Amino acid sequence: MKLTHLCYSVLALSLAMTACKKETDQESAHEKVPGFDTSSLDSTIKVCDDFDSYANGGWKKNNPIPGTESRWGAFNVLDKENKEVRLKGIIQEIVKLEDRKKGSEEQQIADYYQSYLDTVTIEKRSISPLKEYLDKINGVQSLKELASVSGELQKIGVSSVIGMGVDADLRNSKVNVLYGGQDGLSLGERSYYDRTDSSTVKVREEFVKHVDKMFSLATFPDQKPGQTILDFETKLAKLQLTNVELRDPVKTYNKMSFKGFQSLAPDFDLEAFSDKQDIKTDSIVVQNKPYVENVNKLLKATPIATLKLYAKWQLLSRFAGYLPKSFDQENFRFFSTVMRGTKQQKARVERAIRSTDGLLGMPLGKLFSKKYFPEEDKKKVSDMIENVRTVYGERIDKLSWMSDSTKAKAHKKLKAFTYKIGYPDKWKDYSSIEVVKDKLFENVISASLYAHKEEVDKIGKPVDKAEWLMTPQTVNAYYNPLNNEIVFPAGILQPPFYNRDADDAINYGGIIAVIGHEFTHGFDDQGSQFDDEGNLKNWWTASDRANFDKLTKKYIDYFSGIEALPGFKINGALTIGENVADLGGLTLAYYALEKSLKGKAEPAPIDGFNWKQRFFLGWAQVWHMNTTNEALRNQVQTDPHSPAKDRINGPMPHLKEFEAAWKCTPGSKMILPDSARIVIW
CATH class of the missing domain: 1.10.1380.10 (Neutral endopeptidase , domain2)
Incomplete structure (x- = not known):
């Protein structure tokens, strides 16, 4: 079925991703990752003129885009780790198994993977x-x-x-x-x-x-x-x-x-x-x-x-x-090189892993979750979500542009938010997908027909609220307004997004801002049109809606004035939902951090940065990214997410907390007067 679910992710889902470190089991001692690596900085840049270049200039210089990618950032690095190291290890272990039962997930995974690698048969069969x-x-x-x-x-x-x-x-x-x-x-x-x-x-x-x-x-x-x-x-x-x-x-x-x-x-x-x-x-x-x-x-x-x-x-x-290779290469040349600036294809083995993940992502996700997602992390993320929910409620109460009657309904929706963390509680049965190791095309057809039948069979039936729209190994998160739920796969709950070894400020600027981002999608230009039960139903007074639309229109105009490349400006109307979610996520995370520190001693500076500054550094490192011009042009025309640089710099002039943290002076390029700042949630 061709139409997609109405859900809003923290990142576009069509990334060609890819970096790696030694594979370890959950039970093994994990390698500690610094909260923020100061080599990422470029201290020649004024922090209040271009925060992205200040916080990430060193990282960008030392991390050029690999030839196999069109963009390279934190999402890509972690995705490569999850797919090309961890899933690769899981798949290769399965391939070594003997006597795999037909129809079992092990048989399907191994035989599909091998069918993708069987280039001799693929060439022989031609079209x-x-x-x-x-x-x-x-x-x-x-x-x-x-x-x-x-x-x-x-x-x-x-x-x-x-x-x-x-x-x-x-x-x-x-x-x-x-x-x-x-x-x-x-x-x-x-x-x-x-x-x-x-x-x-x-x-x-x-x-x-x-x-x-x-x-x-x-x-x-x-x-x-x-x-x-x-x-x-x-x-x-x-x-x-x-x-x-x-x-x-x-x-x-x-x-x-x-x-x-x-x-x-x-x-x-x-x-x-x-x-x-x-x-x-x-x-x-x-x-x-x-x-x-x-x-x-x-x-x-x-x-x-x-x-x-x-x-x-x-x-x-x-x-x-x-x-055959000639078709595959020409397809890559146009859609990856011409459209996105990717210079070379990944090795066949890496593509086989990703193709297997694309067709059999949930069976692989079951194994991935068991091996790489500690149960204690689920509890920690749950606590984080509840902290954000509490702060969001406090923010709603303080809004000057919203009436009490609409605030009451906003609270009702906020209270009704549900969430999923890590992986599904129940797994789908894929045993009916016919997979054989020497017929790649037929395997794809079998999986496609399975997916189609699964969708068609849902028509007129009750919605399965337990269903996941992403696999556990995905480096992403989403809000689904129809379920009024936020979902955080295990794949994103790792450094630099969530780092169990980092100070709170870094984690609040990272994963908690992402959590706040998904919460805010429930109240962005689209999500705000759905009620607490996930129905498209107006719960606003006319004047409150007009106030909200006036604020979002200003934010649309603000982003529409940003030029990503010569002749290609950000489409503020297309990106408004994600831009509002970023602004809201940062605001919620900052005040959740501040709330967590009440009654405690002021955290000591780390690497010369206080906790307020490290909060913003945490956000910056989540979005550090190098992008080809071709991919950037494609993004501003098709993607509801603003370019990474503008997801970092874009919200900052509207956050007085950023100005105070870095002691920015009037006249700095990223500072706006209070009258021009936009505060929505």
């Missing part, structure tokens, strides 16, 4: 695994037949112009419902199709070359497929909502009968499209009704030969990474 699907596409004679084939392709993850997915009903969060919306852009976002700057024009030119090359490698006879597909996708992009418009859950919630949905596109035959996906439902939530109607018109006006060409392209692109 023959695609033949069944290519024959169906080539046999299409009408738009109705295309709808049927497109539905069948979507079951295995191949994009079409309309995507479908299953999630909790935004207005009845206890029950799952089918969603339908826009899809099908190879470049990911409509701005790539209409921007006229030279770098974006170059991306489009390279895209045409890429498609032509892929068709040539497949020995397809089609003439100029790249330009044909770009032209079609450009028309498709013009019909779609922008990524900013998609942030509005009210605008994109249009529940209707399934028959009514089918009537929006009578020529495409949405009934056949849905039947092939085994979808059975009486209702659907449509993201954008005019889009479905206009797509029907576009498809009707487009030659069937072009639509078949587009379907073949989507199929080829979806499975390029599982085909």
Whole structure:
């Protein structure tokens, strides 16, 4: 299913990550990690002019981006440790086992891993695994037949112009419902199709070359497929909502009968499209009704030969990474090098580990959690969460722009927050996924069909509140407004985010600010539209909402004035949710730290920095990052998160606590007058 869950993570999920140290068991003595390494500093920079460069200049100089990455920071370093060291060790231990029972997680993990490494068989089979699907596409004679084939392709993850997915009903969060919306852009976002700057024009030119090359490698006879597909996708992009418009859950919630949905596109035959996906439902939530109607018109006006060409392209692109080396390398060249500036592919072994993690992440997560997540850390993180909840309640009480009646409802929502830490309490059964060690493509198909059936079977059923949307080894965290929950996988609960050997100030600036970030998502521009039960329901007075919108508009304008690269400014409207969460997270964490120190002796300075300064250093080291220009351009166009440098520097001028901690003087570049500071939560 193509539409994603409405949840907000601390970092974009599409990182190509990667650093490592010696693997140890939980029971072994762990290597102590310093709270903050002073070699990261660049003392030639004025702290109040550019805090990121001051706190991280040394680190950036000593940690250039590896050729296999498009960006390199704390998330990437830890992710490499988790995946390419810890998971690698787990997988290689499993591979050594004898007599693995068929259908067991050990058998699936080992055989999938080996199938990915079996390049001899992959080369020998060439694109023959695609033949069944290519024959169906080539046999299409009408738009109705295309709808049927497109539905069948979507079951295995191949994009079409309309995507479908299953999630909790935004207005009845206890029950799952089918969603339908826009899809099908190879470049990911409509701005790539209409921007006229030279770098974006170059991306489009390279895209045409890429498609032509892929068709040539497949020995397809089609003439100029790249330009044909770009032209079609450009028309498709013009019909779609922008990524900013998609942030509005009210605008994109249009529940209707399934028959009514089918009537929006009578020529495409949405009934056949849905039947092939085994979808059975009486209702659907449509993201954008005019889009479905206009797509029907576009498809009707487009030659069937072009639509078949587009379907073949989507199929080829979806499975390029599982085909012979020539396809895999060309796919990498465009989507990783051209789009994100990554210079070289990871070794096949590392990619095999990540591919296994992508398909069998939860079975691997079960083993990862058992080996690398101490149970005592779960209790510590739970205590941290409750500390943040307490401080958030105190902050709500002190708000001058919110009325008492809305504050009471905010408290109700805050009290209802639930959380998950480390790993699931119950694990899914993956035994029905057929995995064999010499058929990589079929293994991917089997896993895709399993995932599709799992989603379809949820339609109309009660929401499983225990379900996790991330694997335990993931270096990330998220807030899910439909469950009103925050989730912290074991993968992120390690240095520099959570360091059991660090002073409190560093941990409060790190993991507790991240916890505060996720809490604040429940009260950002989107999360604030959901009530304590996770339903899209207004709980604000009109005047309080107007006050909130006025504050967020100022923050949108503030970030929209920041230029990430020449000609590419941050999209304040797209990033507002994450920017508000960062500002809120820092504020909550700072005052939670201050509260924890009441009645205690002032902590002694460490490395010449007092606890207030180390708090901000803790935040800075979480976000230290080097990024390629290509990845940065892609980020400001598609990602709801601001670039790392601006996640560090952006909130600081609005925090008087930062000014006081570093004794900044008027006129410093990162200092604003009180009248210009924005305080939301």
